[in-house]
Amino acid sequence: MRTILIGGMAALALALVACDEDAEAYADEDSAVGLVDDEGDTEAEEDTDAEPGEAYDDSRYFVVLDGEGLGIVRRSDVAVTVLPFGTAADHVAATLAQSIGAPRGQESNDECGAGPMEFIDFGPLTINVQDDVFVGWWLRGDSDIATSDGTGIGTARAKVEALDGYELYEESTLGEEFTITDSNDGVVSGIFGDGDVQDLWAGTSCVFR
Structure with missing residues (x-):
């Protein structure tokens, strides 16, 4: 798995690392965020431990939701993999599969307001795809996945x-x-139900109003 860094999303991911109660057990002065340039060259080592289809193990990784995409943090060295909207969908799906387990299914809808869209289901987390590009995500159901400020289901x-x-x-x-707009103009939307958060999403979605 290549570790990348873009703009404010990596800072948001690292903020969640700092808030995680176990982070200090894994991070030390030598911990670093790997970088990848536009040509795909990387300074980070490949993750050879994760196998595609592995069950989600939050003792090794956790996912960060963001208004500009997704982030995956590997606890062992606090390496952050950032998956911004606009990334090739195959790469996003493969990275998530290596990190949190294989997708559970895939659907499509030709009647979305934004145009035909495909949905790859990773349990409570779904990624939205248009023209083979990652364009959005949706979170619903029982999940500990959250934004860097701790906003999640419940x-x-x-x-x-x-x-x-x-x-x-x-x-x-x-x-x-509701919407939450961050300092980088990324927007996360959600729905309240019974006094707490019921759904969260960002990017291009298939919402019928």
């Missing part, structure tokens, strides 16, 4: 409302919809 409404960039979308027909 997060209390009051905690979300206190976040910088929070805004309630009062004209939504989906329910109590």
Whole structure:
């Protein structure tokens, strides 16, 4: 697995590392984020431990949700793999499979407002694909996956409302919809249900309003 770094997403991923209660057990002064340039050359070592189809083991990796894509953090050396929107979908799917387990299924919908879209299901996390490109993600169901500020399924409404960039979308027909805009203008959207977060998504989605 190649480890990459782009703009603010890597900083967000590392912020979640800092908040993780086990991070200090894995990080030391020599820990570093690998870099990859536009040609794909990398300074990080390949991850030879992870096998495609391995069951999700959050003692080794955790996923960071972001308004600009996804991040995967390897706890052993705090290496951050960033998967921004616009990345080839095959690469994103393969990286997720090596990190959190093989996809459980794939569907498509030709009637999405943004155009035909495919969906690759990794359990509670789904990635949205258009023209073989990763364009969005959706999180629902029982999951510990979260954004760098800790927002995930089940997060209390009051905690979300206190976040910088929070805004309630009062004209939504989906329910109590909200958005969180970060300092890099990345936007995560979600739905409240029974006083806490029920769904989260970002990027191009297939939402029928």
